[in-house]
Amino acid sequence: MKASVRICEAQKRHNTEQFGAMGLKSPIVFTDGNGGVKVKHRERLFMAGYLGPAVLCFLIIFAYPLIRTILMSFFVIPGISSPVSEWKFAGLDNYIGMFRNGVFLASLNNIWRIWLIGGALTLAIALFYAVILASGVKGKKFWRSAIYLPNTVNAVALATMWLQYVFQNKFGLLKTLFTSLGWTSLAKINWTSPKYLFWGMLLSYVFGSVGYFMLIFLAGIERIPSDLYESARIDGAGAWVQFTRITFPLIRDVFRTALTLWTIGAVNFFTWAKMFSTRISTITVTPVYFLYDKVFGGSGTASAIDAGGGAAVGVMIAVIVLIVHVAINRLLKEEVYEY
Amino acid sequence: MKKHRRMTLGRVMGALRYVPLVLWVAFWGAALGWILFASFSTTREIFSNNILGSGLHFENYIDSWKNNNVSHYFINSICITGASCALIILISAPASYILAKKTFLGRNLVLNSFVVGMSIPQVMLIIPVYCWFVRANLVGHLITLVILYTTLNIPYTVFFLTSFFATVPSSLAESALIDGCTEGKAMWKIMMPMASPGIITVTIFNFMNIWNEYFIALIFANGNDKIRTLSMGLQNMITSMTYTGDWAGLFASIMIIFTPTFILYLFLSEKIVAGITGGGVKG
Structure with missing residues (x-):
């Protein structure tokens, strides 16, 4: 800070030397007829130079690929790097093929359940913990950091922890816990067997996501002024009434944000699916996994690469995000409460 | 009298708030803690539920590194x-x-x-x-x-x-x-x-x-x-x-x-x- 002031000071001296003779303070106010235009032009150049790189990156990595993916989804493309001249127009064939593919339909079924059941569980648990943390518990910062901790762990490490320890059927945490509690039927569950693999995956994903949404809810709740709760308490309102009448209505917008973020996360569900079954399987497949397998050849052979079909899946995923986004905004209309 | 009962009820509720927090932290603490201990044990000890049975095995880290x-x-x-x-x-x-x-x-x-x-x-x-x-x-x-x-x-x-x-x-x-x-x-x-x-x-x-x-x-x-x-x-x-x-x-x-x-x-x-x-x- 000090250094910067010094540099500007030096600049100022330099300018005084240069313009001092003319009795002018700085080049910015230097206007003689069309001089103002010159300054304006320079400012425009400055703005373009500072904003340009970010906008260029956006156009190259977001805007152009987006359009190209949409185009690709209507073509049959022989190889991943085939030039446009080798593309063959296929109309809606890629989309029709996609909806006739059993694996893709399974992926839609899975993603729907992940979104609904996982979302209800995650948001409910996260809200529950946020309310507890906002109620004035001792050591709030510690609890908050502790609950968020799993979110900072590498997903590969976290998924391995669940698969190789928590769900392990010889020395696993759940097995040990349920056995010591005497709940033998629960202890017998083999979480990594095909019957339970999906639920195991969903459970571990929910447990890994709660911290993030807890933080978002907590930030929303903490913005509510405390005198609202005080007057409610004086009027004899209990914890439940306070939650349903004050907290929840006032964090509706935060809830909507959380729901949107959950949707984006759920639709892009991939890492956990890949970790829970290294080879594509209808039990855990999600649309992104399906696309990955189709285009980047996860378990398939190089000749089976289908860039056009993959692009169609990508477009479908984006359309789903868009529809859910619009639906959320319609259903949970913005209601601004002044507080 | 009534006020007194309400006070204790409030205090019980206040203490109950900590139960879910402790459960959550206990779960993650147990899982991560167990992995920490297991990483210093041998594979045989892990499978026989006897982690850290023969002291600390730093060689697990050295070998995998x-x-x-x-x-x-x-x-x-x-x-x-x-x-x-x-x-x-x-x-x-x-x-x-x-x-x-x-x-x-x-x-x-x-x-x-x-x-x-x-x-x-x-x-x-x-x-x-x-x-x-x-x-x-x-x-x-x-x-x-x-x-x-x-x-x-x-x-x-x-x-x-x-x-x-x-x-x-x-x-x-x-x-x-x-x-x-x-x-x-x-x-x-x-x-x-x-x-x-x-x-x-x-x-x-x-x-x-x-x-x-x-x-x-x-x-x-x-x-x-x-x-x-x-x-x-x-x-x-x-x-x-x-x-x-x-x-x-x-x-x-x-x-x-x-x-x-x-x-x-x-x-x-x-x-x-x-x-x-x-x-x-x-x-």
């Missing part, structure tokens, strides 16, 4: 994450400054495009991008990941920093301008230091994301050990260790990956929390 190119994975992750985080700020901060402090035609368009960019699924972008990198013969080079991580994180960073720059008073920079400082210099020497809390917060957030990134690394950097990041390296190690049945080594490698971010988190948890709530909640 040596038998896999863990040093390589670390260097790759550090280089990629460091370079990307620096480039992101270098590109995003000037743009955010302009978006926060200037009014011009198309400002809202630019800002809104960045917001939309934040919610575009990466799978919508990755196929054409992969084509380019295949044709440019760049798949399997570290630079590919740096380019992608930098560009993909720009929208969020610009969005976050724009709202941050808007809260930084511009009077100091303006007075420097009047004193003859160029606008560029005023931005880098005056506005940037004033915005440093926001820059640090968003960089920590970007760092965590890039350090743990999986999808793009899997596509672009999973060919050989020279380019694998920690995520990919760990996955590779785990696959081979479950194959050879080296469970002690497996838990040791989880701890190798877990420990650095955990230590970082111990020091920076407040900043990380701020990075999430700052940009995530628009309300």
Whole structure:
């Protein structure tokens, strides 16, 4: 800070030397007829130079690929790097093929359940913990950091922890816990067997996501002024009434944000699916996994690469995000409460 | 009398609030703690429920570090994450400054495009991008990941920093301008230091994301050990260790990956929390 002031000071001296003779303070106010235009032009150049790189990156990595993916989804493309001249127009064939593919339909079924059941569980648990943390518990910062901790762990490490320890059927945490509690039927569950693999995956994903949404809810709740709760308490309102009448209505917008973020996360569900079954399987497949397998050849052979079909899946995923986004905004209309 | 009963009820309720918190922390503490202990045991002890039965086995760590190119994975992750985080700020901060402090035609368009960019699924972008990198013969080079991580994180960073720059008073920079400082210099020497809390917060957030990134690394950097990041390296190690049945080594490698971010988190948890709530909640 000090250094910067010094540099500007030096600049100022330099300018005084240069313009001092003319009795002018700085080049910015230097206007003689069309001089103002010159300054304006320079400012425009400055703005373009500072904003340009970010906008260029956006156009190259977001805007152009987006359009190209949409185009690709209507073509049959022989190889991943085939030039446009080798593309063959296929109309809606890629989309029709996609909806006739059993694996893709399974992926839609899975993603729907992940979104609904996982979302209800995650948001409910996260809200529950946020309310507890906002109620004035001792050591709030510690609890908050502790609950968020799993979110900072590498997903590969976290998924391995669940698969190789928590769900392990010889020395696993759940097995040990349920056995010591005497709940033998629960202890017998083999979480990594095909019957339970999906639920195991969903459970571990929910447990890994709660911290993030807890933080978002907590930030929303903490913005509510405390005198609202005080007057409610004086009027004899209990914890439940306070939650349903004050907290929840006032964090509706935060809830909507959380729901949107959950949707984006759920639709892009991939890492956990890949970790829970290294080879594509209808039990855990999600649309992104399906696309990955189709285009980047996860378990398939190089000749089976289908860039056009993959692009169609990508477009479908984006359309789903868009529809859910619009639906959320319609259903949970913005209601601004002044507080 | 009635008041007294209410007081005790309130106190019981107050104490009950801690039960879910303790349960949650206990679960994660048990899981991570057990893995820590198991990583110092032998595979046989793990399977016979007798962890740490024969003292600490540091060789699990030494072996899994040596038998896999863990040093390589670390260097790759550090280089990629460091370079990307620096480039992101270098590109995003000037743009955010302009978006926060200037009014011009198309400002809202630019800002809104960045917001939309934040919610575009990466799978919508990755196929054409992969084509380019295949044709440019760049798949399997570290630079590919740096380019992608930098560009993909720009929208969020610009969005976050724009709202941050808007809260930084511009009077100091303006007075420097009047004193003859160029606008560029005023931005880098005056506005940037004033915005440093926001820059640090968003960089920590970007760092965590890039350090743990999986999808793009899997596509672009999973060919050989020279380019694998920690995520990919760990996955590779785990696959081979479950194959050879080296469970002690497996838990040791989880701890190798877990420990650095955990230590970082111990020091920076407040900043990380701020990075999430700052940009995530628009309300």
